[in-house]
Amino acid sequence: MSIGNLVFAFFLGSVALAITFIQFPDYFDQVLNYAEIIRAKLITLFPASNDGLQIKNLVRFLIGETQLVFMFFVILARIVVSLFMWLVSSLLGLKS
Numbered sequence: 001m002s003i004g005n006l007v008f009a010f011f012l013g014s015v016a017l018a019i020t021f022i023q024f025p026d027y028f029d030q031v032l033n034y035a036e037i038i039r040a041k042l043i044t045l046f047p048a049s050n051d052g053l054q055i056k057n058l059v060r061f062l063i064g065e066t067q068l069v070f071m072f073f074v075i076l077a078r079i080v081v082s083l084f085m086w087l088v089s090s091l092l093g094l095k096s
Contacts, residue, residue: 009081013074020073035068 020028042063046056 013077035065
């Protein structure tokens with residue numbers, strides 16, 4: 001059941017991202033701007049020394065705004081699915 005929740009939340013996050021992209025372009029632009037700010041803050045956490053530069057380059061290479069936005073929508077979907085499952089299980093009297 002937990003794998004099903006993960007897959008469903010992944011799918012629900014993708015649908016939420018697509019709906020936001022199509023129906024609310026201004027809000028989606030804000031989300032992309034915030035993701036760009038967060039990415040810049042993550043990159044500045046690492047020092048400019050040789051070791052820090054390698055990690056900084058790795059973070060710059062691996063983490064993009066699109067990944068952050070997608071993670072945001074999937075995490076929101078996980079929260080919604082978890083709350084829904086908690087509500088259903090509490091109404092049905094199921095114990096986990």
